[in-house]
Amino acid sequence: MIGAVAFMTSCSKNYGYQFENGTGSVGYNDSTGLEIDTAMDRIDASKFTAAQIYPGMVTPLQPRIKDTILNIDLNYQTATASDLRVSVLPSNWISTGLWAPAGELIKIVIPEGIYGLTVQVGSHTDNLTGKEVLQRDPVIVIRRTLYPGVNYVRNLYGGLIYILPQRPLGQVLPISFSGVCAGANFVLGQTTDEEWRQMISKTSVPFFEIIGKRIAFTLPKANLSLVSIPSPTALMQKWDSLIKAVYYDWYGLSDNNPDVKNRSPYLPWRIVFDIQPSVGAMHSGDPIVAGQTSGYFYQAVTIGQLEQSNWGVFHEIGHNMQMHSTWTFSNNGEVTCNLFSLKKSSIYNYIPGPLNDGWYGTGGQTPGAASFLALDSSAKDWSVLTNLGQFYPRMAIYAQIFEKYGYGFMTYLATAARNARFTSIDNQSKIDFFYERLSEYTQTDMYRFMREWGLKVSQTSRNAVAAKGYRKLMTNVWMYNPITNTGGDQPLAPRVQFGNGAPGTSLGWTVSSITNVRGGTNGTYNASYDAKNLLDGDINTIWHSCFNGCYSGISSTGTAPNNGSTSAALYPFNAVVKTGNAPVKADGFYIVQRQNGNSNHMDAITIAISADGNSWNTLGTFPLKTAANSSSTEALTKQFIDLPAPVTFQYFRFTWNVPPGEANGNRNSAFAEMGAFYY
């Protein structure tokens, strides 16, 4: 200290202000040798009033323990939330079961050579700074780094004492505490019910903990006068088994799995009851914080309640376990956190009230899923909240899948998500991820199901699923009622082709433009190649491009069949259909390759639509089956192109490039039918 003082005085400067030099000239002593910091009989009572209000104080007669060595188990496994691709995992609070009295200095002795430990005094980590109405002081928890040897810590509010290791130390560490009070923590497997009752009856520590392997509650002792806990052993065994069944097993996680991303969390979830949570009545995070109400207390400590009515704790752990980076697409934030409650209800065989309300639109959940699903598919949009209620109606899509196809879908989905080699970069890729896994799991192309829930699947994803060759969805599963387990078994209405497959003749549709038309010898009209053959519903008649003898006149129906060009054109080619005098709404398009001769089968078409034939909106490029890439049955059948959502247009255009196996200069294109359909 002497050197420091000398240094400070030696570099004093004239700043233009007249003030007294505070470093040394007034003769301050340094604090070395003073004992005020470590005099344990000196109590800082400055926050007694606030501490008495919250978290509460021990009585003056409560014995202060001296030089008690606890063996703290700092041997555990770590994983990060990003390892499991979830939101939050339990962190490293290791309970001691001890209480630091308000304003009193406590002494903690750490063995030599042990670094990386922090002590936390207090459980209520929510920071209420800035809240207008306060039921307790905003910050009542402290954390201090612990060093080898003697450490002194004081929290003016008092609180339960936790050791927070930076990382697992791989050992049971003897730590000595002085000036602390014995609380009444119950630890499953270590404390008997009778021992816990004795501890509770003897302590005035205002909070106690019941700690299982997978979940731990920090609870106000005062509530025990309203609701008793007959057997904390039975209670925590039940909690542990439910957390394992509902979260870990269902997500495909297991204890001690050699692959960290598939391993169950090792440390327990923390649920801390607080007189004033920083947000809401209960919130997720680490710890989960629950309002200190008798209702929540009753739900937490009553076995029948946690099997059934306890929604909140399962909801908040559900938030922590949400997989936002892979498959939880938008407007699911308050939805996929509840799926674990669906799983729980399947174990105990009841219908959760929120699911019932969500389906029928009762309890303010308007509109309910049932009325949404009965809408015309074009009116459905998952992302519009007023369209599909807020939270509970949306649960029904998952309930339908679980009830109809099995709860194992979640295991499949979550496992695939954790092991995916990418993160979904936007909402569309999350919807696609979900759709592809659902189709894989059900071995069915679930496109129609997604669409009837107002979820748009990308064309890339549709193609990926189509390539797997799954069967089409055969029934209207989206009308399956997950409350009564009925419905959803009506055969799906097939695609309805405009004009019954022959719109040109029955609806007044015309080919309003086509690249060119092959004529007869010397460019004379030849009905065998007329563009109207594309609309006649006869798969054996074709349009053919001209490679010589281009015909530029009008067809026998009097419509202009081509662009007037009399010379062969280069690719890309295109064909435009006008849908009569009115726009139509369609769910997709179809095309039929030529049946006689397959050298010029087209392997892809780009489809665009237009209201006026001038400005075009391109819908995408769609692969086609050809004799070269598929069986001849597949290549020659009518090929349907389902769109992610219906479209309205009066003109549609197919554009294609050189058919594989053709040289561009050959200008040799032909096909049999083109059209559109709706459901």
Ligand SMILES: [Zn+2]
């Ligand atoms: Zn929530």
